[in-house]
Structure formats: C-alpha cells, structure tokens
Amino acid sequence: MHKPVPNNSLKAACSTCNLRKLCLPVSLSNIEMARLDDLITRKGVYRHGSILYRSGDKFQALYAIRTGFFKTQILNEDGREQVTGFQMAGEIIGMDGISSDAHTCDAVALEDSEVCEIPFSRLEDLGRELPPLQRHLHRILSREIVRDQNIMLLLGSMRAEERLATFLLNLSQRFAVRGYSPTSFQLRMTRHEIGSYLGLKLETVSRALSHLQESKLINVRNRSLEILCLSGLQACMGKRTR
C-alpha cells in the first residue's frame, strides 16, 4: 500500500513557481527571493498512499504542496480517527508540529504528489531578516486556526446534508482559485474519508450525496462530481431545522 518515498531532491525555485501567488503571496526582491529558493528543496514524488509525515515524527519542516492531494488525520489512543483536512496544490502543511517539535497528525498522499520542503528553523531565521516573509508565516498559521474553527462550527452545529454541501462548496472554491472548473471535479477521497472529515459514517455520506443528486443540485458518479446549482448548494448549506 505505502510505496517507498524516493530520496532524490532538487532545488526548488519559488521565484519561477506558478503557485507562488497561492503559496507565498509576498513581495520580495530578487535577492531576497533567491535566499528563499536557497532554503527550499523540492522532494521527489510521493506515490498515492504514501506518507509525508506521521504523528510522532520529529518536526523539522513545513511542506508546500506543488502537485497532488493530501489528507491529514489524527488517531487517538483507542483507534479513533479524524481526518482534519484535505490539502491541495499551493497549500502548506505540517504546522501542527511546531508546538511540540513533533508532528501530531499523519499526512497521506491521496494521489501521486510533489512537495517542497521548507526547513522550519531556517525559515524562522530568514523571517527575522525579511519582515514580509515573517508576516506571511504568521498569516498562514492563523489561517489554519480560522479554518479549523470553521470546521468546529460545521461539526458542532450542522446536519449531514449541510456539512456535505459546505464541503463541496469549499472544494469548488479552492479548485476555482487554482484555475480549475468550480463545478466539475474529481473527488480524491473515499466516502469513508469524507465521512471522517465531516463526522459522519460513510453510508450517511453516500445517502446525502444521493439526496443532493435527487434534488438536482449535483451529479455524482463514483468520484466524479458535478455541481449543477451553486446557489442551491449554498442555500442548502445554510439550512437549519428550525
């Protein structure tokens, strides 16, 4: 299942990366950018199913996703699992590890993926010299906090179909930002993984998808998803029982 992780690595180049606006929207001079390039290494391909880092691993770096798709999940003592997020190109993962110098979740590739490794203490060093870079790091950390708190809202107060609508609209919007169709995309994760993320059982996810399809809001066939009515989904997201 988990293919070995190749060891080859090459110099990354944020300066010429087409994801820069997503990943690192910071204005730096050429010289400053070169220093950043210097610090970042492009890692080889992580095959589908392989693990970028595991809970308990020593924390040393953040990872910017160049291509592909990941999930992060925590497991507690009694084997309970919670998918804490799905990450795509231009997003940065690994920030959970800073607080205790060890990762607290697993990051697993859901398709063949490439990442850039950003050694954290060197990033901190550079941040001290380049205030815009420092500020950007702080924003990224805070954005993760805000994201997580919105998932708490979802888990704490939404019903199954609303959770799913919220999830699909979130994916849609993130694909759109990356220049892909906001209304037609492939789900990279299983119903079980969606369920874990949304606090639902896979059967409930399946039923909710079927129901959204009956309502003509989406078309879903296996992993292919088409959103037929964005505003309808939005309305569904905000629906309350009373």
Add this chain to the structure above:
Amino acid sequence: MHKPVPNNSLKAACSTCNLRKLCLPVSLSNIEMARLDDLITRKGVYRHGSILYRSGDKFQALYAIRTGFFKTQILNEDGREQVTGFQMAGEIIGMDGISSDAHTCDAVALEDSEVCEIPFSRLEDLGRELPPLQRHLHRILSREIVRDQNIMLLLGSMRAEERLATFLLNLSQRFAVRGYSPTSFQLRMTRHEIGSYLGLKLETVSRALSHLQESKLINVRNRSLEILCLSGLQACMGKRTR
C-alpha cells in the same frame, strides 16, 4: 448586560508576573525582558459579560489573560453559534485575527477578568530581534492549531458522555497546572455554552452530567463540580460503542 470597558491602563510587567511560566516560558535577559514589558499594557477589568473583541473588529493585538475566564465563539450568517474555546489565566487569545487583520470570533468575559494587551506588529518587530520570543510565538500559534484539531476529533467521533468527560478532564488538568484543585472547581459557563462547545444541546449536557453523577464519577451541583474518580472519567473518555 455588557458593561462598558474601562479605559484605564497601566504598564504590565512580565518580568514580575507570576503567570510568566505559563504565558511566556522563554528565557530572556533582563534587558530583553524590559523591552517586552515596554510593549505590553495591562488593561482594566473586563466585567462579566463584556466583550474583549468582536468578530469583524480590526486586529491589532493579542491578549494574555491575567485573571478571569473567557469564551470565544463564532457566529455564522444564519445565526448558528459555536463556542470555540474557554480560556483562563495564562492563556493567549486573539490569534484568529492575524490572517485577515480582523477578528473572526467574539471573546466574551465569563467572569470579571483582566488582560494584558500585546500589540501584534510590535511583537513581530521584537520577535525579529529576540529569536526565543519569535519561536515562542510560533509555538503558541501551533498549539492552538493542535488544540482545535483535537476538538475536531471530539466533535467528529465521540458520543455525548465521552465529550463531556474529555471536557471536564481538560478543565481539571488546566486548573491543576495553575495550582488549583484538579478535582474540585467551579464551572464558569452555562450548560448552553458547554453544549455549544461540545456540539450538544443543553439538555443533553445536563443529562450526561447527571449520568456521570449516578455513575459516581463526579458530583455536580449547579456550577460546582467535583471529580470523584479521575481514572474513571479517563476510561469514560475512551469508551467506544463498538
């Protein structure tokens, strides 16, 4: 309900603060510590029910709680509310605001409370000069991420009684760290607020408390809580249906 916030403010002194080990466990020289003191202002008392900051407020500072107790909550468009945390002395709040320069939640005092205001851009400035301070800020941000992800686990995979046991043990542990009894304390929040935090209705919270009491794990009378068996609660926390 919401008392006006007093405007008087005085110089804070981390250097002599008895919460320093909790709030700022960083080794700095006297001179460095003085520079930090210089940046932090001690705000007047926030009365019970008053608001430290509101969602939408411009983000300018983090706040270290000196005394008292706060809740943070987000409200979405359709009036749904989610309590995202309860914070006590020595903890730092406001980090949600960094990402967009505006707060994304409300912070409300659940009892008369005092805070130290830490202007964020000045903290960043000082962080560039004092690496241990910078590192500490990063740890705090990351710790918040880890905390939130553990709540996601709770909300996504635990049943009512487990959620409550987890919550009570978390409070217990935080009181213990502060030198208070881990087994006997006052709840500062209503059943409704506990329910909002745990993704449950207040009636369910009340029933779960009653049931833990019947099981001789706790004694609860209104807001007074006594834990009779820490290990029993721990066992209850890890209980799964199957």
Add this chain to the structure above:
DNA sequence: CTTATAGCTTGATATATATCAAAATTAACA
C-alpha cells in the same frame, strides 16, 4: 483476461441525541 478486493449504494432497523414541555432552582436586579 479473470479474479479478488475495496469501495459504494440502498434498505431495514436500532439508537443516541434533539425537541418539546413543565417544574424547580438559582441568580440578577430593582
């Protein structure tokens, strides 16, 4: 190409929690 496995859907039923309601208790306030 065939077979095995993992993933998905749908139905029937069980169950945990929500909802509704009323009474009891506590806290706030005038």
Add this chain to the structure above:
DNA sequence: TGTTAATTTTGATATATATCAAGCTATAAG
C-alpha cells in the same frame, strides 16, 4: 428583600444518523 428572569433538571416523544446487511461496481492484482 421581594420579584423577575435565567438557568437547570427531568420526562415524553420525535428524528437524524448509526448500524447491520446485502448486492453492486470499480479498481487492482495475478
């Protein structure tokens, strides 16, 4: 200190989601 409002508890019932089960489909492996 009396009065009102808020909070809490508990019961009866409703409902959303989980569970169990079976068949189906797609994907991976031999």
